[in-house]
Amino acid sequence: MDNINDFRKQAHQMVDWIADYYENIEQYPVKSQVQPGEILDELPKSAPMQAESMEAIMKDFNEIIMKGITHWQSPNFHAYFPANSSYPSILAEMLTSAVGAQCMKWETSPAATELEERVMNWLRDLMNLPKSFQGVIQDSASSATLAAIVSAREKITDFNINKKGFVQSKLRVYCSSEAHSSIEKAVKVAGIGSENLVKIQVDSSGRMIPVQLENAIKADLKKDLTPCCVVGALGTTGTVAIDPIEEIGNICREFNIWFHIDAAYAGSALILPELEYLNKGIEFADSFVFNPHKWLFTNFDCSAYYVKDKAALINTFKILPIYLKTNTDDVVNNYCDWGVQLGRRFRALKLWFVMRSFGVEGLRSKLREHLSLTNDFEDWVMKDSDFEILTPRSLNIVCFRYNPNNLHNKKEINELNKQLMDKINASGEIYLTHTKINDIFALRFVIGQTNVQSKHVEQAWHCIKKHANTYRN
Numbered sequence: 001m002d003n004i005n006d007f008r009k010q011a012h013q014m015v016d017w018i019a020d021y022y023e024n025i026e027q028y029p030v031k032s033q034v035q036p037g038e039i040l041d042e043l044p045k046s047a048p049m050q051a052e053s054m055e056a057i058m059k060d061f062n063e064i065i066m067k068g069i070t071h072w073q074s075p076n077f078h079a080y081f082p083a084n085s086s087y088p089s090i091l092a093e094m095l096t097s098a099v100g101a102q103c104m105k106w107e108t109s110p111a112a113t114e115l116e117e118r119v120m121n122w123l124r125d126l127m128n129l130p131k132s133f134q135g136v137i138q139d140s141a142s143s144a145t146l147a148a149i150v151s152a153r154e155k156i157t158d159f160n161i162n163k164k165g166f167v168q169s170k171l172r173v174y175c176s177s178e179a180h181s182s183i184e185k186a187v188k189v190a191g192i193g194s195e196n197l198v199k200i201q202v203d204s205s206g207r208m209i210p211v212q213l214e215n216a217i218k219a220d221l222k223k224d225l226t227p228c229c230v231v232g233a234l235g236t237t238g239t240v241a242i243d244p245i246e247e248i249g250n251i252c253r254e255f256n257i258w259f260h261i262d263a264a265y266a267g268s269a270l271i272l273p274e275l276e277y278l279n280k281g282i283e284f285a286d287s288f289v290f291n292p293h294k295w296l297f298t299n300f301d302c303s304a305y306y307v308k309d310k311a312a313l314i315n316t317f318k319i320l321p322i323y324l325k326t327n328t329d330d331v332v333n334n335y336c337d338w339g340v341q342l343g344r345r346f347r348a349l350k351l352w353f354v355m356r357s358f359g360v361e362g363l364r365s366k367l368r369e370h371l372s373l374t375n376d377f378e379d380w381v382m383k384d385s386d387f388e389i390l391t392p393r394s395l396n397i398v399c400f401r402y403n404p405n406n407l408h409n410k411k412e413i414n415e416l417n418k419q420l421m422d423k424i425n426a427s428g429e430i431y432l433t434h435t436k437i438n439d440i441f442a443l444r445f446v447i448g449q450t451n452v453q454s455k456h457v458e459q460a461w462h463c464i465k466k467h468a469n470t471y472r473n
């Protein structure tokens with residue numbers, strides 16, 4: 001298609017397709033029901049030699065691709081953490097792809113760089129993060145955590161590993177046993193080695209035990225190992241447990257260790273003044289990441305990464321070959337120096353659209369609604385003698401299980417709950433996932449989808465109970 005009039009016509013139709021999709025989204029099975037290889041089998045083995053019409057492409061999209069889509073934007077999606085979209089975010093993404101700017105340097109699109117700086121400062125202030133924090137948008141929390149660990153590695157080695165490779169003593173990174181796998185990935189990629197990731201024990205609520213951290217650091221120092229970075233979780237993936245940030249921060253300060261906070265999911269909650277206490281000790285952090293693409297209604301991908309000392313980050317990543325030199329290098333932010341990526345999408349635009357279109361109060365009221373719905377759901381589970389809550393609720397997640405006859409055989413109950421989860425997900429009515437809490441298989445129910453309302457949560461509870469009842473003798 002190279003004719004602008006054809007494009008205009010197709011684009012209008014596409015907007016209608018999108019609006020219809022959102023209007024009818026609840027009619028799709030939330031979790032795609034296809035089998036492995038099913039989509040592949042329906043796709044031609046080689047690329048078309050001749051141009052095909054948009055009608056033909058869209059027909060295949062509707063008939064082949066859509067059945068292999070899991071509907072993350074369905075209000076019946078309660079799995080993992082959400083990857084939320086919203087209408088203003090979709091509109092901004094249309095513009096982003098239309099202008100198609102590659103925003104690696106200020107000069108390659110000044111508005112992208114300056115808007116990024118502005119919206120990252122808006123968010124920082126809204127979340128009451130320290131004013132000294134400076135932000136950059138990364139593609140994912142995994143990339144941000146990698147940037148943090150590599151910066152910590154460089155800072156502790158006086159930027160020597162960047163130059164000489166690993167010649168020093170072994171570096172050590174610490175996180176809780178419940179921390180996200182992206183930390184282990186970052187430690188591997190950073191060349192530190194997964195054997196040098198020290199997993200610190202958690203308490204009964206899944207929070208890192210600070211004294212265990214301190215003991216581990218001291219033990220490592222005695223062995224001539226070099227503590228490099230501690231990653232604290234402000235919301236673990238399994239249960240949204242919140243590590244004691246202030247105590248961990250104090251330990252990092254005492255031992256002069258980089259303190260990175262992974263708030264990938266729960267960070268959004270910091271925009272609520274009533275949850276400001278979650279922020280306690282944040283000033284100790286050297287870096288902090290959270291994902292507006294999870295619980296702030298901004299399309300994937302958009303990860304907000306903040307650093308206290310931007311020089312450490314830039315010295316770690318900056319490379320300036322002749323073809324990238326510009327006249328403004330000394331006076332502007334060039335975000336390609338703030339992480340792994342050289343080429344960068346214009347991600348700030350969707351964040352700007354979302355923040356303006358919802359307004360701060362609009363964003364807050366959405367989160368509050370989700371928290372209140374989660375409270376209701378937790379109540380229903382607690383009052384039902386066939387179910388058990390497995391861990392104190394944190395924000396908008398409920399971890400529970402079905403245990404109708406108070407069975408005591410752990411393996412048996414775990415198996416029962418796994419079967420129940422698979423059955424619910426196969427029904428396509430809702431989608432939820434699981435975690436393990438002290439070897440107990442837990443159903444994990446998250447209420448954070450952009451368009452979820454009380455009726456959806458009620459339906460979900462009925463759905464869970466209906467399928468659970470089929471296991472009654």
Ligand code: PLP
Nearest residue numbers: 140141142180182236237262264
């Ligand atoms: N950290 C936590 C606590 C998470 O829950 C997740 C993903 O769910 C991540 C990091 C990784 O996020 P991303 O997919 O943006 O890399």
